[in-house]
Amino acid sequence: MLHSKPLFPDALYSAAQVRDLDARLIAAGTPGFELMQRAAHAAWRAIRRRWPDAKQLTVMAGRGNNAGDGYLIAALAKRAGWQVTVLAVGDCAALAGDARSAYEEAMAAHVDIQPWQQQALTGIVVDALLGTGLKGDVRAPYAQAIEAINDSGRPVVAVDLPSGLCADTGRTLGCAVRADLTVTFIGLKIGLFTGDAPDQVGECVFDDLQADPDIIRQTPVSIKRLDTFNLPRLAPRPPTAHKGMFGRVLVVGGDLGFGGAALLATESTLRCGAGMVTLATRPEHITAALARFPEVMSAGVSSANQLYALIEPASVLVVGPGLGQHGWGRSLLSAAANASRAQVWDADALNQLATGAVRLPADSVITPHPGEAARLLGIDTKAVQADRPAAARALAKKFNTVCVLKGSGSLVANPAGDLALANHGHPAMATGGLGDVLSGVIGALMAQKMPAYDAACLGVWLHALAGEKCGASGRGLAAADLIPVIRQLLEEHQPCLS
Incomplete structure (x- = not known):
């Protein structure tokens, strides 16, 4: 069951809107890699709050910026003394830009990075496979990786969005990760709250990554999430009411x-x-x-x-x-x-x-x-x-x-x-x-x-x-x-x- 936090904003956005927000934050002077680092730190804090006694982490990484978040989480866990393995479902040679920088930081932290070959998953499993950019149904090898995560019996944290869940509709795109915890960033995605989402998202934690509120306000809201602070009001009744x-x-x-x-x-x-x-x-x-x-x-x-x-x-x-x-x-x-x-x-x-x-x-x-x-x-x-x-x-x-x-x-x-x-x-x-x-x-x-x-x-x-x-x-x-x-x-x- 998805639980809202008191500090959740009421604005819900499409995946395209959140990508546009990300681009405008970068254009306004916040480097993309810094945003990625903030996301990794937010996820790492959420993992430690949820599982304070854990000491082992397996990151399932794809090829895009979602994978970059995963590599940086792995580096943070390794430096904290955890036993960490990254299983690369996507080809590491295909990593570029900020995701490549994140991979190199994980390498510098001496994280064990292996190609995924159906290895057993151990400790907390981090889903850093696909993120919000997925359009059609999940294909191989990611479908098999998602199945392995769901069959592992391990606690699962999804980075930004459970892989395979449509960010715009909450529809499962063929298959989707069933997370215990989802840590999402910058703007809340519509697909975290409707459709199949409650079966896939688990507890939801939001971090705006210190985004400039003025930039956020410039983006039209797709859907308003109803909460105590924005509900329509019934007028109080006068003493002479009948x-x-x-x-x-x-x-x-x-x-x-x-x-x-x-x-x-x-x-x-x-x-x-x-x-x-x-x-x-x-x-x-x-x-x-x-x-x-x-x-x-x-x-x-x-x-x-x-x-x-x-x-x-x-x-x-x-x-x-x-x-x-x-x-x-x-x-x-x-x-x-x-x-x-x-x-x-x-x-x-x-x-x-x-x-x-x-x-x-x-x-x-x-x-x-x-x-x-x-x-x-x-x-x-x-x-x-x-x-x-x-x-x-x-x-x-x-x-x-x-x-x-x-x-x-x-x-x-x-x-x-x-x-x-x-x-x-x-x-x-x-x-x-x-x-x-x-x-x-x-x-x-x-x-x-x-x-x-x-x-x-x-x-x-x-x-x-x-x-x-x-x-x-x-x-x-x-x-x-x-x-x-x-x-x-x-x-x-x-x-x-x-």
């Missing part, structure tokens, strides 16, 4: 056999501060709804005609949790789609949207998981996961809406091209009902007059961090477990009273 000031949310869903989804969305809406909440669901579910939350106005509806009267006073609609794809759900969705209200669409509402049977109202939010996103875009799930940022932006543009692409490293996109990422979460969140909770959170924030994009960003962050906290207890997480934690987090970070 329920009419904070919106009325109508939750529409819960066909026969799926009533729980609508109840979860309703409860999270109620607990996140909506002034009034109404649930429109199958009449068979009303008793359960009243028993669970008597504060909610629960209405049994059998047809779209009965829904119109409930839509009229609503300021925001949450549509789709447990809606089903039969006639009942389709008729209710059609009525909602024709209402000029801000809406959050999830689950079966998205499946109907993908067929073209309905149109999404303005000022809305969609919250697809990768499978739903694939249906909405007319591609397969693998293509969505191969470039999650591009998929999120494509959905926002296609439907002229705010899109939350759920999954590891959830993304929020708007039609203007803005993109935000939440890097919290936990594997225990792999259970049913969490999306229903999220839709309710976002709907409640929109009802409190948050713009759709801001509500989605704050809602996704609250949901992900609550899942991370609840997941600390291990397997068996239930979606309802998140709701009180989300409420607590909202109050901690954005108090009701100023």
Whole structure:
């Protein structure tokens, strides 16, 4: 699981942007070899913090600047009295520029440098094979070297990025190193936080290598990483606050056999501060709804005609949790789609949207998981996961809406091209009902007059961090477990009273 540090910046960059940053730092007067030395020292400090009792290091080195970092780490470890071996997967004769200088420094430190010939890996293994420049799938001999690292059973530290992981998308390019620790430099890469990254990156440590902040600020940010210091703000409530000031949310869903989804969305809406909440669901579910939350106005509806009267006073609609794809759900969705209200669409509402049977109202939010996103875009799930940022932006543009692409490293996109990422979460969140909770959170924030994009960003962050906290207890997480934690987090970070 990837953990953010308190001092992580919120800017995420593509590999090309980080290379441009590196070039501009050099042009401004910092020699490239000095930057490489700073990177090696940063990695060496991180290794010693993580494994203070280790005394043995094996560096797997390629041919570019990533290998240069590895050679300098080897020299530092050797001078500290460690037993060090560099296994050169790339031809040392092909090293040039700063990487050649790093190789020569390792030689001067009397580091044992050998060609890689499937030797056993010992001690801490340093992945200095490929770095951020990889485009296509990993090829021989690097694919075999990555396999050897992953099969070694040794602790692994990746330099800048696990080899084989796409710096721009987090996609595994054929195969990728599974690191316990990744030390990354200058600018945080998008691919460290989404896609396959959480399985490959391990603990992430960032060092800006003392880069000039003015130069960093000149580079446009590709994606904003959501954190406590940059979240959209809910205004504190005045002492004279009353329920009419904070919106009325109508939750529409819960066909026969799926009533729980609508109840979860309703409860999270109620607990996140909506002034009034109404649930429109199958009449068979009303008793359960009243028993669970008597504060909610629960209405049994059998047809779209009965829904119109409930839509009229609503300021925001949450549509789709447990809606089903039969006639009942389709008729209710059609009525909602024709209402000029801000809406959050999830689950079966998205499946109907993908067929073209309905149109999404303005000022809305969609919250697809990768499978739903694939249906909405007319591609397969693998293509969505191969470039999650591009998929999120494509959905926002296609439907002229705010899109939350759920999954590891959830993304929020708007039609203007803005993109935000939440890097919290936990594997225990792999259970049913969490999306229903999220839709309710976002709907409640929109009802409190948050713009759709801001509500989605704050809602996704609250949901992900609550899942991370609840997941600390291990397997068996239930979606309802998140709701009180989300409420607590909202109050901690954005108090009701100023």
